[in-house]
Amino acid sequence: xxxxxxxxxxxxxxxxxxxxxxxxxxxxxxxxxxxxxxxxxxxxxxxxxxxxxxxxxxxxxxxxxxxxxxxxxxxxxxxxxxxxxxxxxxxxxxxxxxxxxxxxxxxxxxxxxxxxxxxxxxxxxxxxxxxxxxxxxxxxxxxxxxxxxxxxxxxxxxxxxxxxxxxxxxxxxxxxxxxxxxxxxxxxxxxxxxxxxxxxxxxxxxxxxxxxxxxxxxxxxxxxxxxxxxxxxxxxxxxxxxxxxxxxxxxxxxxxxxxxxxxxxxxxxxxxxxxxxxxxxxxxxxxxxxxxxxxxxxxxxxxxxxxxxxxxxxxxxxxxxxxxxxxxxxxxxx
Amino acid sequence: xxxxxxxxxxxxxxxxxxxxxxxxxxxxxxxxxxxxxxxxxxxxxxxxxxxxxxxxxxxxxxxxxxxxxxxxxxxxxxxxxxxxxxxxxxxxxxxxxxxxxxxxxxxxxxxxxxxxxxxxxxxxxxxxxxxxxxxxxxxxxxxxxxxxxxxxxxxxxxxxxxxxxxxxxxxxxxxxxxxxxxxxxxxxxxxxxxxxxxxxxxxxxxxxxxxxxxxxxxxxxxxxxxxxxxxxxxxxxxxxxxxxxxxxxxxxxxxxxxxxxxxxxxxxxxxxxxxxxxxxxxxxxxxxxxxxxxxxxxxxxxxxxxxxxx
Numbered sequence: 015x016x017x018x019x020x021x022x023x024x025x026x027x028x029x030x031x032x033x034x035x036x037x038x039x040x041x042x043x044x045x046x047x048x049x050x051x052x053x054x055x056x057x058x059x060x061x062x063x064x065x066x067x068x069x070x071x072x073x074x075x076x077x078x079x080x081x082x083x084x085x086x087x088x089x090x091x092x093x094x095x096x097x098x099x100x101x102x103x104x105x106x107x108x109x110x111x112x113x114x115x116x117x118x119x120x121x122x123x124x125x126x127x128x129x130x131x132x133x134x135x136x137x138x139x140x141x142x143x144x145x146x147x148x149x150x151x152x153x154x155x156x157x158x159x160x161x162x163x164x165x166x167x168x169x170x171x172x173x174x175x176x177x178x179x180x181x182x183x184x185x186x187x188x189x190x191x192x193x194x195x196x197x198x199x200x201x202x203x204x205x206x207x208x209x210x211x212x213x214x215x216x217x218x219x220x221x222x223x224x225x226x227x228x229x230x231x232x233x234x235x236x237x238x239x240x241x242x243x244x245x246x247x248x249x250x251x252x253x254x255x256x257x258x259x260x261x262x263x264x265x266x267x268x269x270x271x272x273x274x275x276x277x278x279x280x281x282x283x284x285x286x287x288x289x290x291x292x293x294x295x296x297x298x299x300x301x302x303x304x305x306x307x308x309x310x311x312x313x314x315x316x317x318x319x320x321x322x323x324x325x326x327x328x329x330x331x332x333x334x335x336x337x338x339x340x341x342x343x344x345x346x347x348x
Numbered sequence: 349x350x351x352x353x354x355x356x357x358x359x360x361x362x363x364x365x366x367x368x369x370x371x372x373x374x375x376x377x378x379x380x381x382x383x384x385x386x387x388x389x390x391x392x393x394x395x396x397x398x399x400x401x402x403x404x405x406x407x408x409x410x411x412x413x414x415x416x417x418x419x420x421x422x423x424x425x426x427x428x429x430x431x432x433x434x435x436x437x438x439x440x441x442x443x444x445x446x447x448x449x450x451x452x453x454x455x456x457x458x459x460x461x462x463x464x465x466x467x468x469x470x471x472x473x474x475x476x477x478x479x480x481x482x483x484x485x486x487x488x489x490x491x492x493x494x495x496x497x498x499x500x501x502x503x504x505x506x507x508x509x510x511x512x513x514x515x516x517x518x519x520x521x522x523x524x525x526x527x528x529x530x531x532x533x534x535x536x537x538x539x540x541x542x543x544x545x546x547x548x549x550x551x552x553x554x555x556x557x558x559x560x561x562x563x564x565x566x567x568x569x570x571x572x573x574x575x576x577x578x579x580x581x582x583x584x585x586x587x588x589x590x591x592x593x594x595x596x597x598x599x600x601x602x603x604x605x606x607x608x609x610x611x612x613x614x615x616x617x618x619x620x621x622x623x624x625x626x627x628x629x630x631x632x633x634x635x636x637x638x639x640x641x642x643x644x645x646x647x648x649x650x651x652x653x654x655x656x657x658x
Contacts, residue, residue, distance in 0.1 A: 035484070035487065035488030035491060036491055039488055044504075047501075047505070155629065155636060159576055160625060160628075161624045161625060162584075163603060164617070164625065167621070171614065286496070290496065291587065321499070325492045
């Protein structure tokens with residue numbers, strides 16, 4: 015286990031420059047690119063001059079950039095992410111309100127992606143060049159070409175307006191007790207099955223819309239990594255030894271899962287991004303809806319806050335994926 | 349006569365290359381999906397160029413006299429895609445939208461790809477501190493999901509189609525740096541580069557004349573796939589209110605405008621969205637096929653099959 019420990023320490027150390035990079039980039043976008051950040055932060059053209067003066071003083075906008083960055087970092091770590099000129103609430107409080115809904119949607123989509131994408135990929139690898147393989151390929155390519163907002167609207171058309179099977183917008187009824195803010199999980203935890211059903215019905219359409227582009231991607235990667243492993247010598251050896259097919263498959267799967275895990279981090283990023291678009295279509299009360307409202311109200315602190323939180327979540331998820339990867343595949347630790 | 353002679357000699361000298369091109373063409377036309385991709389993407393380019401000239405109606409001007417009777421008409425022979433809330437012909441608007449998407453994709457990729465290539469070449473060829481600095485900056489950009497960074501940039505620049513293009517270009521170069529650098533690291537070790545160095549050629553010439561042509565294959569594939577992705581991201585930005593502003597007939601914008609009348613006036617959302625989907629599909633199919641076509645091993649297999657067939 016010694017190598018694993020060194021690997022973890024090394025990986026955790028690289029996390030520090032990454033965080034500095036992320037904050038530096040958001041700092042550049044928030045403070046350096048706009049000609050007059052204080053006016054933007056106060057809400058654009060309609061900003062009052064005294065508010066602008068106050069903001070310049072509060073965020074040290076009259077100081078040189080490197081000193082501003084220092085204060086920016088300090089504010090981020092102490093939770094002062096700015097005040098929204100529209101809602102007049104601290105941005106970080108708004109984000110805390112909206113984040114659980116987005117996390118629930120993204121996690122649900124991740125599960126959908128995994129539970130549909132991986133079996134599809136395995137089947138298409140085992141039935142290579144048959145019609146199933148071609149269908150999976152078509153799903154993958156059409157997923158990569160799909161404008162998710164359009165898919166969402168079409169699905170609403172079919173399942174809500176035409177068939178009346180599923181609700182088109184919003185989130186289900188909140189469960190009796192909320193622990194995590196993820197309504198599906200909470201309603202299960204407190205045994206509120208009515209809330210669970212309502213939340214499940216509401217999350218299916220947005221969850222599937224968001225997952226669709228990723229399902230094809232995961233299926234293609236699973237297919238190629240299963241094919242790679244199937245052609246390896248140790249699988250031939252296992253077969254020659256006369257192991258049962260199910261045992262052979264266990265060997266295949268463990269080895270084929272490595273490339274799949276590496277893309278899960280990237281996938282989570284694209285799900286978070288896609289959530290911004292999908293939520294708008296389904297009026298899902300999460301960060302995406304918040305961002306789009308912020309865009310139309312020129313609520314600049316909110317946009318930058320969301321950018322920062324998504325960047326931070328994304329690098330953290332990738333850190334976790336890297337650690338998982340090292341635990342599963344000993345070759346990485348070296 | 350002289351010209352024919354020159355042509356003949358050129359063909360003789362480049363026989364191997366020509367045969368390879370012919371084989372690429374055979375490989376491309378062999379698969380139905382590749383042909384579908386080629387047809388879709390080429391018709392998109394053609395419509396992007398001639399669209400505004402062949403559009404049956406003016407896509408932007410509103411005819412105030414007839415506005416009320418023409419408003420939100422369903423698809424018909426006069427208006428194949430129906431009309432919008434101002435009585436404008438949606439077919440003409442979608443046709444003109446092709447030029448905007450084409451322009452966005454071309455502008456974004458012609459900023460992002462050269463930037464990525466140059467940085468990748470420098471990082472891979474020189475290594476050391478230069479490499480370290482370039483790759484760390486690249487990593488910072490890659491530590492955000494692309495779309496969210498594009499949203500932030502384009503909000504900072506102000507909502508317009510030009511700021512959306514600049515924003516997308518700013519987040520689009522990092523993958524090219526990675527790809528080119530990886531290729532350069534491999535090619536750098538080959539004998540012909542050693543020879544060029546021993547001859548004392550200047551590094552610029554080695555990088556651009558000797559290394560780059562050999563590193564281009566994955567860049568071409570990525571660029572083809574990205575043509576579709578850039579159009580998708582631009583449409584998404586316009587959909588959420590950044591990017592193109594009315595009355596520009598941008599496809600994502602059209603879908604956003606049409607949502608107010610959905611599902612009764614379904615054509616308003618359906619056709620612009622379909623245009624986005626088919627365009628992106630075309631480039632993805634083409635890119636997928638090019639990956640095979642540009643792979644020499646695939647061509648050798650094909651050649652072998654053809655000879656055996658004879």
